[in-house]
Amino acid sequence: MEERWSTEHVLSLAPDAASQKAAGKLSAPAPWSGTGTDGTAVWGECKGSGRTPYRTVVELATPAYQCSCPSRKFPCKHALGLLLLWSGTPAAVPAAEPADWAADWLKGRQERAEKRTAPPADPEAARRRAEARGARVAAGAAELRLRLADRIRHGLADQSTAGPWEEVAARMVDAQAPGLATRVRELDTTPQERLLEEYAMLHLLATAATRVDELPPELAATVRARVGYTRDSNEVLAGPTVRDRWLVLGSRTVPMEGGSDERLTTRRVWLRGAKTGRPALLLAFGRPGQAPDLALPTGHLLEAELAYHPGARPLRATLGDRYGAPEAGPAAPPAGLTVAEAVAGYGTAVADDPWLESWPTVLTGVVPVRTPDGWHLTDGHHTVPVRASAVPEAALWRLAAVSTGRPLTVFGEYGHQGFAPVTAWPEGHRPVGLTNS
Numbered sequence: 542m543e544e545r546w547s548t549e550h551v552l553s554l555a556p557d558a559a560s561q562k563a564a565g566k567l568s569a570p571a572p573w574s575g576t577g578t579d580g581t582a583v584w585g586e587c588k589g590s591g592r593t594p595y596r597t598v599v600e601l602a603t604p605a606y607q608c609s610c611p612s613r614k615f616p617c618k619h620a621l622g623l624l625l626l627w628s629g630t631p632a633a634v635p636a637a638e639p640a641d642w643a644a645d646w647l648k649g650r651q652e653r654a655e656k657r658t659a660p661p662a663d664p665e666a667a668r669r670r671a672e673a674r675g676a677r678v679a680a681g682a683a684e685l686r687l688r689l690a691d692r693i694r695h696g697l698a699d700q701s702t703a704g705p706w707e708e709v710a711a712r713m714v715d716a717q718a719p720g721l722a723t724r725v726r727e728l729d730t731t732p733q734e735r736l737l738e739e740y741a742m743l744h745l746l747a748t749a750a751t752r753v754d755e756l757p758p759e760l761a762a763t764v765r766a767r768v769g770y771t772r773d774s775n776e777v778l779a780g781p782t783v784r785d786r787w788l789v790l791g792s793r794t795v796p797m798e799g800g801s802d803e804r805l806t807t808r809r810v811w812l813r814g815a816k817t818g819r820p821a822l823l824l825a826f827g828r829p830g831q832a833p834d835l836a837l838p839t840g841h842l843l844e845a846e847l848a849y850h851p852g853a854r855p856l857r858a859t860l861g862d863r864y865g866a867p868e869a870g871p872a873a874p875p876a877g878l879t880v881a882e883a884v885a886g887y888g889t890a891v892a893d894d895p896w897l898e899s900w901p902t903v904l905t906g907v908v909p910v911r912t913p914d915g916w917h918l919t920d921g922h923h924t925v926p927v928r929a930s931a932v933p934e935a936a937l938w939r940l941a942a943v944s945t946g947r948p949l950t951v952f953g954e955y956g957h958q959g960f961a962p963v964t965a966w967p968e969g970h971r972p973v974g975l976t977n978s
Contacts, residue, residue, distance in 0.1 A: 762850075
């Protein structure tokens with residue numbers, strides 16, 4: 542029998558709360574006709590205010606959406622409503638062959654995907670472009686080292702010759718090093734007491750970028766990723782893959798600044814292999830009015846292949862072939878660490894990647910407490926501060942309410958600034974998401 546998504550899973554795809562509410566009104570069979578599914582896609586026609594119904598199709602694997610309505614939200618309420626209908630009323634979306642208009646769109650997506658995976662037409666030209674970029678990045682990194690040394694020479698407290706870092710960040714963009722540009726911009730808002738530390742880490746990264754060809758392959762890949770080199774998903778999937786039953790530990794969706802004035806959204810989904818025990822981080826992005834297209838329900842298991850991006854401490858991965866839909870995971874919480882073990886684990890990870898801000902961690906047997914210094918998690922022997930800047934205050938009160946003073950298993954990101962909780966497992970209950978995912 543076909544595994545259909547849960548309501549929670551469908552609603553997590555919505556770009557905003559208004560879309561969720563509107564989709565609920567379209568989740569009944571009445572406005573729909575010509576619905577069907579072949580296990581890989583869902584389609585149907587929805588009666589709207591005009592004479593012609595809106596044609597909606599959803600490709601389930603990615604997922605991807607197409608609708609003839611004029612909405613600028615993505616997915617629109619019709620796509621969400623169709624998925625809710627398919628999820629909650631299976632008889633209303635029977636097995637069938639795709640309608641002609643749905644088949645044409647699905648075929649076009651497949652053809653475009655095949656073109657993207659085709660090898661470059663001129664490998665020699667691609668090599669020359671890569672060499673040219675490498676030279677620009679090295680020159681930009683060398684300039685950044687000089688700028689940092691100049692600030693140190695004048696003293697951190699001397700602001701007479703220190704202007705904003707935006708000009709230097711623009712130079713890094715020109716040098717095709719967006720990762721350096723982002724870190725440079727953050728210097729203008731870094732507290733004075735942490736400024737020397739940030740200068741040192743940025744100087745280390747800039748130095749590594751000027752000597753990247755001399756580094757071990759894994760560390761070189763880490764440096765390139767930190768500098769701002771990106772890898773196409775198809776390129777990553779062409780390498781080794783890891784097949785496992787991946788437990789979805791949690792997800793977080795947050796806004797981030799785009800390259801212009803528009804507001805982008807990024808979704809981070811953390812997994813752990815049931816057999817390998819390896820952690821993995823999946824990233825998905827959405828433009829204004831568009832939810833990131835990756836949504837996996839917390840606490841579920843997904844059998845799939847992942848391809849890890851290369852690095853000294855591989856974590857980010859690309860989702861490859863899936864073998865079925867997500868299914869409910871074990872009732873028991875995942876195995877976790879004590880606070881002391883978590884601190885040691887992060888230290889080991891930083892030894893491989895000095896620029897690592899945090900590492901996915903499951904803490905076991907911890908209780909949230911609020912003190913005059915802020916929120917903390919304690920296991921009775923050691924305490925770790927909660928990184929308040931990464932977690933809304935309401936989420937922390939929710940964590941306290943879920944705990945009611947009793948120990949919990951909590952998943953989140955642990956780093957040098959503290960612990961950012963994402964998911965909690967109350968005793969005897971399913972996981973509770975603490976964020977807006």
